[in-house]
Amino acid sequence: MFLFAVCLPLCSFAQVVDSVLLRLDEVDVVAAAHHPSNAIHSQTVLLIDSGLVQLHRGQTLAGMLENLPGVQAMTIGAGAAKPVIRGMGFNRIAVVDNGIKHEAQQWGGDHGLEIDPFRTDPIHIIKGPASLIYGSDAMGGVVVIEPPVLHEGRCVYGAVDMLGKSVNYAAAASAMVGMRLDRFAWRLRYSEQHYADYAVPVDTVTYLSCRMPVVGRRLKNTAGMERDAIADVAYTGRLCRLDAGVSFVQQKAGFFPGTHGEPDVAAVMPDGNLWNIDLPRNHVCHIKAWLNQKWTLPRQTVTVNAAYQRNHRQEEAHFHTHDHSVLPPVSTSDLELDLQLHTASLAAAWKMYHTDAFRQQAGLDAQYQHNRSGGYAFLLPDYQRTTAGLYWMSEWNLSSSLLFTAGVRADVGWLATADIRRLLGNGSGGVGIHYTPDRRNALKAHIGRSFRLPTAIEMTADGVHHGAFRHEQGNPDLHSEKGWQADMEYNLSLDRFTLTVSPFLTWFTNYIYIQNSGIASPLDEDDLIYRYAEAPALFAGSEVSLRGRVVQGYTACQALDIYANAEYVYTCNLTARTATPFSPPASARIGLEWTPLLPLEVGLETQLVAPRNRVAQGEQTTPGVALLHAHIVWNFPLASRTGSLTLRAENLLDTKYLNHLSFYRQVGIPEPGRNIVLSLSLPFHFASR
Numbered sequence: 001m002f003l004f005a006v007c008l009p010l011c012s013f014a015q016v017v018d019s020v021l022l023r024l025d026e027v028d029v030v031a032a033a034h035h036p037s038n039a040i041h042s043q044t045v046l047l048i049d050s051g052l053v054q055l056h057r058g059q060t061l062a063g064m065l066e067n068l069p070g071v072q073a074m075t076i077g078a079g080a081a082k083p084v085i086r087g088m089g090f091n092r093i094a095v096v097d098n099g100i101k102h103e104a105q106q107w108g109g110d111h112g113l114e115i116d117p118f119r120t121d122p123i124h125i126i127k128g129p130a131s132l133i134y135g136s137d138a139m140g141g142v143v144v145i146e147p148p149v150l151h152e153g154r155c156v157y158g159a160v161d162m163l164g165k166s167v168n169y170a171a172a173a174s175a176m177v178g179m180r181l182d183r184f185a186w187r188l189r190y191s192e193q194h195y196a197d198y199a200v201p202v203d204t205v206t207y208l209s210c211r212m213p214v215v216g217r218r219l220k221n222t223a224g225m226e227r228d229a230i231a232d233v234a235y236t237g238r239l240c241r242l243d244a245g246v247s248f249v250q251q252k253a254g255f256f257p258g259t260h261g262e263p264d265v266a267a268v269m270p271d272g273n274l275w276n277i278d279l280p281r282n283h284v285c286h287i288k289a290w291l292n293q294k295w296t297l298p299r300q301t302v303t304v305n306a307a308y309q310r311n312h313r314q315e316e317a318h319f320h321t322h323d324h325s326v327l328p329p330v331s332t333s334d335l336e337l338d339l340q341l342h343t344a345s346l347a348a349a350w351k352m353y354h355t356d357a358f359r360q361q362a363g364l365d366a367q368y369q370h371n372r373s374g375g376y377a378f379l380l381p382d383y384q385r386t387t388a389g390l391y392w393m394s395e396w397n398l399s400s401s402l403l404f405t406a407g408v409r410a411d412v413g414w415l416a417t418a419d420i421r422r423l424l425g426n427g428s429g430g431v432g433i434h435y436t437p438d439r440r441n442a443l444k445a446h447i448g449r450s451f452r453l454p455t456a457i458e459m460t461a462d463g464v465h466h467g468a469f470r471h472e473q474g475n476p477d478l479h480s481e482k483g484w485q486a487d488m489e490y491n492l493s494l495d496r497f498t499l500t501v502s503p504f505l506t507w508f509t510n511y512i513y514i515q516n517s518g519i520a521s522p523l524d525e526d527d528l529i530y531r532y533a534e535a536p537a538l539f540a541g542s543e544v545s546l547r548g549r550v551v552q553g554y555t556a557c558q559a560l561d562i563y564a565n566a567e568y569v570y571t572c573n574l575t576a577r578t579a580t581p582f583s584p585p586a587s588a589r590i591g592l593e594w595t596p597l598l599p600l601e602v603g604l605e606t607q608l609v610a611p612r613n614r615v616a617q618g619e620q621t622t623p624g625v626a627l628l629h630a631h632i633v634w635n636f637p638l639a640s641r642t643g644s645l646t647l648r649a650e651n652l653l654d655t656k657y658l659n660h661l662s663f664y665r666q667v668g669i670p671e672p673g674r675n676i677v678l679s680l681s682l683p684f685h686f687a688s689r
Helices: 002-010 050-055 061-065 456-460 663-667
Strands: 019-024 027-032 044-048 071-076 080-085 093-097 123-127 141-145 155-165 171-181 184-195 204-207 210-213 224-236 240-254 281-297 300-316 335-353 358-374 383-397 402-416 421-435 441-452 462-465 470-473 481-493 497-520 528-552 559-573 587-595 600-609 625-638 641-650 675-687
Touching (some): 044 050, 071 663, 204 663
Antiparallel strands (some): 019 027, 027 044, 071 080, 123 141, 155 171, 155 675, 184 224, 204 210, 224 240, 240 281, 281 300, 300 335, 421 441, 441 481, 497 528, 528 559, 587 600, 625 641
């Protein structure tokens, strides 16, 4: 807070924002002179619409985003999910919160994002390579959560949100209050949710050839809870804006005992309590503190972001060992894994607006990580990791309708454990255009080279990863992952219809993945070792979005909208001639939104998922499915604001289906059954003198 205290008396705010909003399905495309995505808006940049947030309130952040074309959610159960963009996930997708990359245990698909799902800060998604600005972890895309939008004038504002779910009897509430006093503003939010064992539309599941009952169609020990708190302050003046804040997220959830360790039918028998969180379970606490400063000077802006994060993940289970020479610990015998990741980061950017037609941006970022591992099971060693990067980007408006962008970046990373010392580095670059010949047509195209530094888990793991149901082993000889990427977006806007087509192609010279080594595991008698490897790989596909208004302005039908989104990703390990792991199946969403009266909206959606028969070695094929969803939204006046009551039905027909991107898919556990969600949002706003 030292920088905050020094700079506060000197700062004032002046921010010139010149933005153009174009309607695109559920999102708005934003091109702004001072917008953070300005330097890369030759790519697809999607701003999440407030209606999408309202409709899917209560889902995880990744669960909400998967309603957008090209974005999927990798899940385990009903409470943990992380985003996948165009078939890329894990550490290939960055999540940036208030200018800082969110750092946790991103390497596990069973590790969700520790971000409050009730937050309503602006969010935008960059689909495709974003590593030039956001670093090598963003080679597949980035989810950006912006700093809060400051209210005008002196006021007190806030909201109370509540919801309930039928599939796991979830009850959740969130309260936010904020105040704006001329140049100073503050905000507080607290959210909490509790949920019971969730319902699945099956009576049995099979794990390691053992058939296990699902009594009452409730998956035992999948209950959980989450508490979230955030406090932030902002000071604005004529030349500067400063933001500082701290957030805390606590998550606790059980794992289905029938898939943890050796199969045990007795372990899945009901205990008479749907709400208890018994062993095995995980407990995560994430603390993040940040300080952001932005100076707006004549024809230039300077931004400095600093942050500290502590992610503490514990997995607990009754003592068991795959190595019979290991004796039970004297204390904390149920602590299977204890991972504490400390991250300190610093980023700075300098944007220069030389003329109205020519702009440049230079930046640097650095990060230091310190991880400590404990527990009776070994998976990941203690390690230290330091990374640093420099980048430069330019934009030229060659004409009123043609924008050209270009940029380069260099990164270096150092990883140190008790047994490994590796120094890796590489460079990336790209060029792009944004062509808008008239108000109906817009074309974006981008081509570049990107890379990713291998992670600690990919290089040093050696143990049974229960979230993945296998013995995983790292490869200390991995190189930086490198690829050539090209993507394009064409947008056609007619009077009542909008069509968007977004093809893409990525060729990796050495894609890092995990494969079955064919070597028997000394730790898991019934399985083999899965080892990280690298091979050339190809990703290709496209998204197509169509939205239109069929009827408008009648007494009984104020509006009738139709929409259709489709996506397809082809992946190929060019050495094994198979798909890459966790490749999403082709899918589509087709829906109707009817507004019989202005404050009321009724929607019906069909979600179609194709079979996934072409899979990676060791993966199971997944059948296709057709799901039906529906919703009703009532927007009602509430003083000077608008409240909303939403009734949403997911998987309305209670269809049994498997998610190919779910870690539970590997043991045949289907996704939750029919889920009825009722949510209420009550905002308030009081102006003061």
